Amino acid sequence: MLRQLPAGVATLEGPELRYSFVNDQMLELVGKEPLGQRVADQPGQLPAYFLEVLPRLYAAGEDYTAQACTCGSKHCYDLSVQPYHDEQGVVAGLLLLAVDVSEQEAARQRAHELALTTRHLDARLRVLTETAPLITYTTDAGGKVIYVSPQWYRFTGQPPTADLTAIWPLLVHPEDRLRVLFESEAGRRTGTGWNFEYRLRRYDGAYRWMLSRSLPETHPPEAPVFWHGALTEVHQERELSEARRRGEAELRFLADSIPELVWTASAEGLVDYYNHYTLEYTGLTKEELGPTGWVGLLQADEQAAAARRWVQSVASGTEFEGEYRMRRHDGVYRWHTIRARQLSDGSGPRWFGTCSDIEEQYRLRQVLQTQYDELSRAHHNLDTFVYAASHDLRQPTNNLRGLFEELRRSVTFADAEQALMLQMVDTALSQLDATLVDLATTVRTQRQLQEPVEVLDLALVLEEILLGLRPEIMQRGARMEVLVSEAPGLRYSRANLRSVVHNLVSNALKFSHPVRPPHIVLRSYLTADDQPVLEVRDNGLGMHIDNPAHPVFQLFARQHTHVDGTGVGLYLVQRIVTSQGGHVTVNSTLSEGTTFTVYWTIPAI
């Protein structure tokens, strides 16, 4: 019977406590084949302190129980010892009973640990709920406030004795109260939670915006009984976002009030806002316009270029600006300046654009252009008139000269003074003729300023010009020298080159020195900067120059009044050269000679 007990049983016999009976269960505790061994020699898993008490129990004949003794690494036993006696009633041995309580012990241990953990959790929860910068609360299904964390008392200034359920609705801003009561009630009724903002009165009487969130504690399938939640102050955030909302709304309002097309676009250049006027002007909705619809409003042949410009602006972040015709809702195109700039701030780049109607300015510009064209036509006509008039006047002048010549030959004057007068009339007539010629030339030069440009062979052109001046050259016995090998070609208008050279050479011939025959050198070369230059040097009378590097030649200004001339030549030279971007300098020494240096600027192609 002892063998079947659900416990370990052994008897230890005699003062030496030798194993005399061991059941199977006990074998697990004390090890194999213990019979006859002393327990001290084969203790198996029995703990040391237990072995120590056994001899004393035998001697004293006492009972002993040890609960939950750890035996070995895995097991735990309740051990009890009872002496047994022989027929004489003398202690003959000890009966050892071992009940395995490992599982109960483990369970007890677990329960203990659980209790510890719960205590930790509890403590942590309390510390957290009481220190976190938010108020926590619990209500039941009936809306009774079961718990609020101490922060609530600090915030509201209410005494710890306050009746929470009764007082809290009174601390909610009157404008928010009904809504809050309704929403929390609805949250409880439907078994869900809530999430809303309201103003709560602080200890100092100021109302502060709070965010209240709550969720039910659920243990399905039962309906929730408690709602736990948190209250956070969101006053500043709310005021900030309120301010931003207001700012944005004001900006929109402003943009919508302007009678101008205003729009904004994302960093990628996709329009995300068109102001009210844009929709009014185009007669399209925001959806119809879409993120790039504006380009479709431009005149068809300008769309592709405008689209390209916009892509470029978006890629490089540079300003967009251009003048385009934009279609109005009635199909009329009006000129607009489209401008867009990128704003980069914390929230990433954005584009702000406007389209300003410049139809009126455009019209005005066109009117001005028409007037300008008319004026320049009138100017041209005037030129033609002067030219024609000077031309037409030359004929009668020549006739007059001929008549006077005839008169002088056929009539004899008694008075020498009269002959002199006749001479003076003749001189005056030739001057009149020269003036008419120069007037015609001036007008002609004005027109030549727009002459076509070509590459000229200087040797050829200069020879041609000198050929035209042959009578004067022969008459004065002038020696001409042409040096063009350094720069034989020149891109210039043929007519202009002719005018310049003709004037300079005839000037040099005209103002030759009375005591020596003229020697005139024409030299073409390049400056260090590759600018082509023509130098015309003479050994004539020379002249007074105020500023040789920037000489000023006035129309009809003459230096040598004893020499024939109208003073038009140098003025023309300077006019032609500077109008093509070049300039003229003069070096002159009185009665030694003059050098004109013409810096041609190659006209742009």
Place this chain on the structure above:
Amino acid sequence: MKHIVYLSRAVHPLTDFDLQTLLDQSRKDNARNGITGILFYSHGNIAQLFEGEAEVADKLFGRISQDGRHSHVRKLIDRPIAARSFSEWSMAFHPLAAESFEALQGFLLPHHVPPTPATLPTADALLVELVRLAVFGPDPSQPYQTTVPTF
């Protein structure tokens, strides 16, 4: 017929394998459904234009916008069209191993994308140019790192 343009962000950067899978799957399905167009991908930025019969295109957009491979799908345009501008469906991106993609049908390197078809209205062509710029940056021959803002 209609066309749809959208921008989106890949949830994870797509690998060569992901891209090839998408290319194979979409090309096959698109050919069957009569969908043509082009998709741009670079560093998680996605933009696509596709055109087809209205119901087919709407259904496809529904599927694409539910696809877990990307998010922040932003439809930019959804408009009826008179005729197609694209003859097939292709995908342009920078694979890590470009050589193994070169021969693939429907694959394009971003800088080999043909110019926007002239049959698109200028506004839509401009839209395609802008999303291409947003995905590939100013120089499509170089991988582009900037992410398209999502909002």
